[in-house]
Amino acid sequence: MQQLVAYTIIGLTTGAIYALASSGLLVTYVTSGVFNIAHGAIGMIAAFSYWQVRFEWGWSAPVALIAILGVLCPTLGLVIDRVALRGLAQATEVTRLTATVALMAAFIGIATWIWPPENRQPFRGFFDGNNVSVLGVNVGWNKIIALIAAIAVAVGLRILLYKTRLGIQMRAVVDDRSLAELNGARPARIASASWALGASLAGLAGILLAAEVQLNVVPLTLLVINAYAAAIFGRLKSLPLTFLGAMALGLTEAYLLWGQGQSWFPETIGGFSTAGLRQATPTIFLFLLLMLLPQAKLRAGAARVRERSAIPQWNIAILGAAVLVISSIAVTGMMTRSNTIYLIQALIMALAVVSLVPLTGYAGLVSLAPLTFAGIGAVLMSKMPGDGNIVSLIAVVVVVALIGAVVALPALRLEGIYLALATGAFALLVSILVFNQGKIFSNGVAEVPPLRIPGVDLSQPRPKAIFLSVAFAVVGLLLVALRRSSLGRQFVAMKDSPLAGATLGMNLVRTKALAFAMSAAIASLAGALDAGKVAPDNYTFDRSLPILLLAIVSGVGSIGGAFFGGMLLGSNTVLASIVPSITNITRVTPGLIGLSMGRNPNGTASQIATGFRPVTSHPQSLLTALSGIGALWLLTSVDIISHWGFFAALVIWGLGIVPNLPALAVTSGRSRVLCLLIAAVGMGIAAFFDDIFEAVPTGGRLLAIIVLFVVVGNAIRRIHTPVAPTTKSSPDLMGLTGFTPEELSQSDRAIKVVP
Amino acid sequence: MTALLEIRSVAVRFGGVMALSGVDLDVQKDSITGLIGPNGAGKTTLFNVICGIRQPTTGVVLLDNKEINGVPTQKRSAMGIGRTFQRLELFTTLSVFDNVLVAAELARVSNPHAVAREQIELLGLTDRTDTIAGELPTGSARLLEVARALAGRPRLLLLDEPASGLDDVETQQLGVLLQQLKSLGITVLLVEHDMSLIMKVCDQIHVLDLGNVIASGTPDQIQHNPSVIDAYLGAVR
Numbered sequence: 001m002q003q004l005v006a007y008t009i010i011g012l013t014t015g016a017i018y019a020l021a022s023s024g025l026l027v028t029y030v031t032s033g034v035f036n037i038a039h040g041a042i043g044m045i046a047a048f049s050y051w052q053v054r055f056e057w058g059w060s061a062p063v064a065l066i067a068i069l070g071v072l073c074p075t076l077g078l079v080i081d082r083v084a085l086r087g088l089a090q091a092t093e094v095t096r097l098t099a100t101v102a103l104m105a106a107f108i109g110i111a112t113w114i115w116p117p118e119n120r121q122p123f124r125g126f127f128d129g130n131n132v133s134v135l136g137v138n139v140g141w142n143k144i145i146a147l148i149a150a151i152a153v154a155v156g157l158r159i160l161l162y163k164t165r166l167g168i169q170m171r172a173v174v175d176d177r178s179l180a181e182l183n184g185a186r187p188a189r190i191a192s193a194s195w196a197l198g199a200s201l202a203g204l205a206g207i208l209l210a211a212e213v214q215l216n217v218v219p220l221t222l223l224v225i226n227a228y229a230a231a232i233f234g235r236l237k238s239l240p241l242t243f244l245g246a247m248a249l250g251l252t253e254a255y256l257l258w259g260q261g262q263s264w265f266p267e268t269i270g271g272f273s274t275a276g277l278r279q280a281t282p283t284i285f286l287f288l289l290l291m292l293l294p295q296a297k298l299r300a301g302a303a304r305v306r307e308r309s310a311i312p313q314w315n316i317a318i319l320g321a322a323v324l325v326i327s328s329i330a331v332t333g334m335m336t337r338s339n340t341i342y343l344i345q346a347l348i349m350a351l352a353v354v355s356l357v358p359l360t361g362y363a364g365l366v367s368l369a370p371l372t373f374a375g376i377g378a379v380l381m382s383k384m385p386g387d388g389n390i391v392s393l394i395a396v397v398v399v400v401a402l403i404g405a406v407v408a409l410p411a412l413r414l415e416g417i418y419l420a421l422a423t424g425a426f427a428l429l430v431s432i433l434v435f436n437q438g439k440i441f442s443n444g445v446a447e448v449p450p451l452r453i454p455g456v457d458l459s460q461p462r463p464k465a466i467f468l469s470v471a472f473a474v475v476g477l478l479l480v481a482l483r484r485s486s487l488g489r490q491f492v493a494m495k496d497s498p499l500a501g502a503t504l505g506m507n508l509v510r511t512k513a514l515a516f517a518m519s520a521a522i523a524s525l526a527g528a529l530d531a532g533k534v535a536p537d538n539y540t541f542d543r544s545l546p547i548l549l550l551a552i553v554s555g556v557g558s559i560g561g562a563f564f565g566g567m568l569l570g571s572n573t574v575l576a577s578i579v580p581s582i583t584n585i586t587r588v589t590p591g592l593i594g595l596s597m598g599r600n601p602n603g604t605a606s607q608i609a610t611g612f613r614p615v616t617s618h619p620q621s622l623l624t625a626l627s628g629i630g631a632l633w634l635l636t637s638v639d640i641i642s643h644w645g646f647f648a649a650l651v652i653w654g655l656g657i658v659p660n661l662p663a664l665a666v667t668s669g670r671s672r673v674l675c676l677l678i679a680a681v682g683m684g685i686a687a688f689f690d691d692i693f694e695a696v697p698t699g700g701r702l703l704a705i706i707v708l709f710v711v712v713g714n715a716i717r718r719i720h721t722p723v724a725p726t727t728k729s730s731p732d733l734m735g736l737t738g739f740t741p742e743e744l745s746q747s748d749r750a751i752k753v754v755p
Numbered sequence: 756m757t758a759l760l761e762i763r764s765v766a767v768r769f770g771g772v773m774a775l776s777g778v779d780l781d782v783q784k785d786s787i788t789g790l791i792g793p794n795g796a797g798k799t800t801l802f803n804v805i806c807g808i809r810q811p812t813t814g815v816v817l818l819d820n821k822e823i824n825g826v827p828t829q830k831r832s833a834m835g836i837g838r839t840f841q842r843l844e845l846f847t848t849l850s851v852f853d854n855v856l857v858a859a860e861l862a863r864v865s866n867p868h869a870v871a872r873e874q875i876e877l878l879g880l881t882d883r884t885d886t887i888a889g890e891l892p893t894g895s896a897r898l899l900e901v902a903r904a905l906a907g908r909p910r911l912l913l914l915d916e917p918a919s920g921l922d923d924v925e926t927q928q929l930g931v932l933l934q935q936l937k938s939l940g941i942t943v944l945l946v947e948h949d950m951s952l953i954m955k956v957c958d959q960i961h962v963l964d965l966g967n968v969i970a971s972g973t974p975d976q977i978q979h980n981p982s983v984i985d986a987y988l989g990a991v992r
Contacts, residue, residue, distance in 0.1 A: 311850075486860045486867075493846040493857045500844040503806050504907050505832035505861040 013143035015250025016150035022230035024201025032191035040224025041107035043206025077199030125211030321473035328469035334643035346570020354562035359519035361556035364495025369427035375539025377524030388449035404520020435536035450531035621661035648686035656713035682712035765814030792963035837909030839900035847889030893920035
């Protein structure tokens with residue numbers, strides 16, 4: 001009996017912490033419409049900062065609390081609202097969701113950077129060591145405070161929302177944003193206030209939780225899963241239900257903890273260990289709740305999609321595939337063994353990123369679990385009989401595709417954030433309950449056999465790298481075929497307007513399931529083709545996040561974008577492993593890149609493509625570009641410039657100079673000479689890269705190449721005569737479309753719009 | 756004349772609001788039937804009920820004398836129901852051609868490309884075939900909605916304010932097109948605020964106000980119906 005009381009108290013206090021976190025999440029969601037995936041990460045940052053000032057700098061607890069909850073957290077909330085999210089007000093839900101995923105990734109990176117795991121003092125709760133006796137059970141003060149804080153917040157929020165002007169405005173904004181605005185409320189300011197409040201509540205929950213579970217970046221960040229579950233219990237609307245959900249969750253966890261200590265509790269079910277069950281409780285809770293939600297209603301007036309992907313053209317796609325394969329053959333011939341292994345990792349990442357092209361790029365569905373499917377692919381490949389037989393690979397792909405569709409099926413009734421959360425919950429469940437089983441990864445590793453192809457030894461790095469680039473090229477071409485097919489058009493149509501699709505006869509559930517199956521199948525290749533020893537850590541939820549981020553940032557609608565994203569991720573790990581001093585920067589970059597997305601929802605690749613468009617339509621420039629590459633190749637093959645020189649010069653030439661060629665052709669006089677001079681100097685430095693940067697390790701060299709290309713490209717761009725940008729037809733032309741461009745520019749001159 | 760579509764005592768309740776309170780109306784085969792009424796009368800709600808986007812609280816919808824209440828939205832297009840949306844629901848990132856092509860493919864017509872080209876030509880959008888739908892001016896976007904709906908080969912076409920955003924000439928052309936559709940055997944149910952268009956093309960008009968049908972009849976009868984003038988037409992004589 002006493003045990004039961006003890007565990008009930010534990011449950012209630014844990015529930016109280018969850019309630020604090022979820023109420024903060026709810027407050028920001030309802031007033032700003034942004035479901036903050038990074039909510040837990042804010043709590044984590046707050047907990048670390050509190051620990052820093054309280055235990056490292058020795059501030060007193062009240063001062064530390066005021067500094068963190070009263071200053072740091074609200075500021076953080078305001079900055080997030082103003083800087084990161086405001087620009088995305090008109091973006092689609094997917095984009096906004098990704099922005100908060102980016103935040104979460106950035107916060108995890110920052111925390112690991114500032115507070116490395118070693119030499120950490122313990123995090124002590126409030127009045128540590130002093131207990132109170134409740135019904136004969138000794139309860140620590142931290143738990144009592146958590147309970148009191150939750151009650152206080154519940155009462156406080158109630159008063160705020162119903163008795164204060166700000167609170168009434170908040171509720172008005174929730175009710176009808178535009179109507180509230182018309183009546184003098186200022187939704188933007190109210191959203192800022194709610195972000196500040198939400199961040200403080202996350203911070204309080206983080207600090208209280210850290211005292212219970214100690215400082216750990218990922219577990220504290222995943223506190224948010226509990227908050228999600230509770231918030232979904234409240235249907236993202238009701239605070240009382242959210243509190244109730246949080247308490248139920250806390251109690252379930254506590255009773256499971258108690259049960260696991262009892263003799264009657266089964267240690268294994270069907271041969272699978274139940275050890276991860278308590279850890280997985282919130283996720284199971286969340287998953288079940290999501291499954292119980294009613295079918296998403298078809299709604300009119302969905303957000304207008306800003307992102308768009310051009311239909312890939314066959315000739316460009318085939319050219320791209322050929323260039324990829326040929327250059328991987330050429331480049332791997334020059335690379336050292338260890339660099340080839342890095343290239344392999346980058347190609348694996350590229351496959352994982354490209355798996356999101358049909359799902360997120362075409363069909364507009366977000367998955368937080370691409371690497372989970374890769375992991376399943378790896379596990380199946382390692383268990384499959386046939387030892388790397390091609391038939392085994394096909395079987396693995398088919399099975400994972402089916403798993404993708406089946407897993408997705410219940411989730412298909414959901415949309416937007418609910419769907420994203422369900423995939424995230426799935427990823428966590430597989431990590432905790434399946435991948436951690438000794439049966440699945442024996443001693444924490446699985447041995448994925450290399451694929452056996454007659455005459456090719458894929459256990460060697462070079463053939464493996466070439467094979468992976470062929471695999472990527474094939475997947476890319478298949479995706480081009482998909483996008484150009486009827487099904488591909490249906491995917492895009494579903495993203496743009498599910499309502500119109502359904503009225504035209506589209507079976508939305510089937511279409512979504514197909515998108516999930518295809519994505520899972522491609523992702524499984526990223527696991528099954530990654531021969532060697534793999535660990536479950538390779539496929540965790542938090543590793544899937546950068547994949548999604550880079551996919552979206554580099555242009556998830558295009559295969560080239562996905563390749564670019566994979567390479568970026570790959571080069572990130574290269575940088576991190578070669579130059580440990582910049583590891584921390586590379587940890588933060590995916591998140592920071594993600595946050596830049598608000599400016600260009602189409603991603604990097606399409607920007608680069610826009611830069612190249614004038615070149616491809618200007619034969620003279622195209623010829624110059626190609627002969628330049630040929631000349632470099634020649635110089636390298638006769639050993640005048642080294643392999644590094646070739647690589648550097650290729651980057652400077654291809655990305656820095658070639659996009660400027662058409663403009664250079666029309667520039668005259670001194671500017672032209674200056675531009676050519678800069679180009680020549682840039683190419684010279686690049687060509688003799690090895691001699692100039694002799695002592696610099698690979699990571700530093702890569703950085704130097706990037707800096708060189710940015711400097712050269714921008715210098716030339718500033719000097720030459722700008723080429724008129726191609727005008728786009730816009731809905732604001734007001735019927736001017738009947739005129740020729742000459743007539744339009746004539747009239748522009750007449751009314752002095754342009755000189 | 757036989758009725759293609761029959762609405763029988765259809766009521767729709769949103770919380771405490773009755774959007775439709777027991778509507779009865781028929782749409783005759785091969786006719787152009789107008790559905791008019793002030794904003795908030797329940798016209799779009801009725802469209803949503805016919806398309807299966809919203810289930811009626813009570814009442815039945817009959818197509819060809821068969822009840823279609825439980826039929827899901829995506830199956831109704833195969834039964835011959837097509838529609839356009841008052842708030843445009845185009846596939847904004849697809850080209851004009853692909854918008855129509857998707858519809859033709861979903862309808863499983865034998866030569867979707869030809870069907871798509873045909874509809875685009877019919878609506879006079881040939882010049883804009885490759886334009887991205889999201890970049891169309893409103894008038895053309897409305898016409899594209901019609902082209903897309905037609906590519907689904909409907910027998911019953913529901914048009915939700917197709918003329919808003921069109922200029923006078925375009926509206927006239929739309930009127931001609933509607934007559935053409937009628938002669939091709941497509942039944943049209945038309946929601947529109949442009950009274951001159953309604954009065955010119957419709958065979959039969961139903962007037963909806965606050966969720967009730969307050970009058971039904973020929974354009975001439977409707978124009979002289981005192982309760983309609985009261986509720987909707989106002990001073991227009």
